[in-house]
Amino acid sequence: MNELFGREVYFKCENLQKVGAFKVRGALNALLSLPASSGDVVTHSSGNHGAALAWAARKLGKKAYVICPTNASRFKRDAIERYGGILVDCGPAIAQRETALQSFLQERAATFVPPYDHADIIAGQGTATLELIEDVPQLREVWVPIGGGGLASGAVIAAGGRCDVVGCEPELARDAHDSLAAGRLLPSLPPTSIADGLLASLGQLNFEILRTAHVPVRLVSEDEIRDATVLIWRVLKIVIEPSSAVPVAAALKDDRSTDDPIAIILSGGNVEPKLSV
Amino acid sequence: MNELFGREVYFKCENLQKVGAFKVRGALNALLSLPASSGDVVTHSSGNHGAALAWAARKLGKKAYVICPTNASRFKRDAIERYGGILVDCGPAIAQRETALQSFLQERAATFVPPYDHADIIAGQGTATLELIEDVPQLREVWVPIGGGGLASGAVIAAGGRCDVVGCEPELARDAHDSLAAGRLLPSLPPTSIADGLLASLGQLNFEILRTAHVPVRLVSEDEIRDATVLIWRVLKIVIEPSSAVPVAAALKDDRSTDDPIAIILSGGNVEPKLSV
Numbered sequence: 001m002n003e004l005f006g007r008e009v010y011f012k013c014e015n016l017q018k019v020g021a022f023k024v025r026g027a028l029n030a031l032l033s034l035p036a037s038s039g040d041v042v043t044h045s046s047g048n049h050g051a052a053l054a055w056a057a058r059k060l061g062k063k064a065y066v067i068c069p070t071n072a073s074r075f076k077r078d079a080i081e082r083y084g085g086i087l088v089d090c091g092p093a094i095a096q097r098e099t100a101l102q103s104f105l106q107e108r109a110a111t112f113v114p115p116y117d118h119a120d121i122i123a124g125q126g127t128a129t130l131e132l133i134e135d136v137p138q139l140r141e142v143w144v145p146i147g148g149g150g151l152a153s154g155a156v157i158a159a160g161g162r163c164d165v166v167g168c169e170p171e172l173a174r175d176a177h178d179s180l181a182a183g184r185l186l187p188s189l190p191p192t193s194i195a196d197g198l199l200a201s202l203g204q205l206n207f208e209i210l211r212t213a214h215v216p217v218r219l220v221s222e223d224e225i226r227d228a229t230v231l232i233w234r235v236l237k238i239v240i241e242p243s244s245a246v247p248v249a250a251a252l253k254d255d256r257s258t259d260d261p262i263a264i265i266l267s268g269g270n271v272e273p274k275l276s277v
Numbered sequence: 278m279n280e281l282f283g284r285e286v287y288f289k290c291e292n293l294q295k296v297g298a299f300k301v302r303g304a305l306n307a308l309l310s311l312p313a314s315s316g317d318v319v320t321h322s323s324g325n326h327g328a329a330l331a332w333a334a335r336k337l338g339k340k341a342y343v344i345c346p347t348n349a350s351r352f353k354r355d356a357i358e359r360y361g362g363i364l365v366d367c368g369p370a371i372a373q374r375e376t377a378l379q380s381f382l383q384e385r386a387a388t389f390v391p392p393y394d395h396a397d398i399i400a401g402q403g404t405a406t407l408e409l410i411e412d413v414p415q416l417r418e419v420w421v422p423i424g425g426g427g428l429a430s431g432a433v434i435a436a437g438g439r440c441d442v443v444g445c446e447p448e449l450a451r452d453a454h455d456s457l458a459a460g461r462l463l464p465s466l467p468p469t470s471i472a473d474g475l476l477a478s479l480g481q482l483n484f485e486i487l488r489t490a491h492v493p494v495r496l497v498s499e500d501e502i503r504d505a506t507v508l509i510w511r512v513l514k515i516v517i518e519p520s521s522a523v524p525v526a527a528a529l530k531d532d533r534s535t536d537d538p539i540a541i542i543l544s545g546g547n548v549e550p551k552l553s554v
Contacts, residue, residue: 015514016514020514075511194552226552229552230549230550230552233516233549233550234352234516234549237292237293237297237515237516237517237546238514238515238516239510239511239514239515239516239550240514242552269514271552272507272510272511273507273510273516273550273551273552273553274550274551274552274553275471275503275506275507275519275548275550275551276550276551
């Protein structure tokens, strides 16, 4: 891998994390930060955050309702139920998730735990970068995928200037890139990337943190994402989902000549590769 | 995984080993056991042993020639070359490998390093089980796939009676099962299993070791192998090749009620899953 990347590279394997994604960090931190009197929880999620909230809620004896687009990955919908979450169907558009959430909250007493646009979530996701920096103090850059921006903004906070954060997005879901370039949150186009964990729109708080830290955002094509996914499977022998391959693809084509070590956060492994032989 | 198997289960992840398979243990031990004056080496292999010998030979400044069936996995043929091995084509039948080897040895000065039927290879492969027993002293059984029998016979020697060895084979490549039942080495039928690392015929020395230790051999179907392969990918988030899934499949359907912990050796990860989304 060091040869392929032209520098020393470390991987933070959040695909091997509980529920197979970094999302469990933020979900658990958010639940542990709720008042003791709070009851059941609800969120909207296309997958990993929902599974993470279900897992964390079960640990703490709460019910978790997950408003989930019917077109979300079957693999991820199944995981939400396997961890004890209760699926509530909604349409694929972000606006439909919001509407479904408002209807739900009018009918039931539950605390909304947002997927990324919340300080407790951001703080939880930041622990991945905190561990990285503790493990590899000489790290120069942490490369992370950006969906809603929880992982990236958490990385900025956790790094605290000790190393740079490089954000990465699919060209087909580039709202963070465009919002940061414009200096204001731009509405997300209906995104279609294979990186199904990165289809959310950048959150407001996440945007402010990334903008203040001048985080650059690198873009990669769908083919680059596919190739990087399979590369990790083949060389590291670990399963990552396409969203995790976005910073891998971006770092692979980074042509700055430097010997500084970098780290890539492999955000999750919730995908089902096919056995073709 | 403990829930799925109904008992405590440990995995020895030889898919994460150098060259992605346990084979590097035997190859390196065999090369290090050669006289200092010995030169280049040759073997026949459908894949992982060839890659392992190439890797080990390069470490020691030797050339490695690998007689390899032209119908071997493209993935494994590429790996042999990537590690610096020199491919020598032969036909798919075991007899054709032997003929090609004899022709090669008449033309060139090289030392034959057999893939499994040799004490130094068996001793090397046994170190996987030695490490397992050191890590998990309360282990009751080690489940291993059987191809030529190097890993299984090494496990018997390394276990030294401290835990049992359970061998596992595809129903479509059951020569070890049938040979041990008959009490004599039976000729291998042309095997066709998806577990392409287990198509070799049981070796003579391997047979003697397994027979003396009364090693049982469990059989699994092709569908069971496929399901177990994908199960490991999905739950453990690591890439194993179908050969590694043979003992997984066998242990999954083992219905003895016992709480004793077992270990499964995941023999290799040299396969290329497909990204289907």
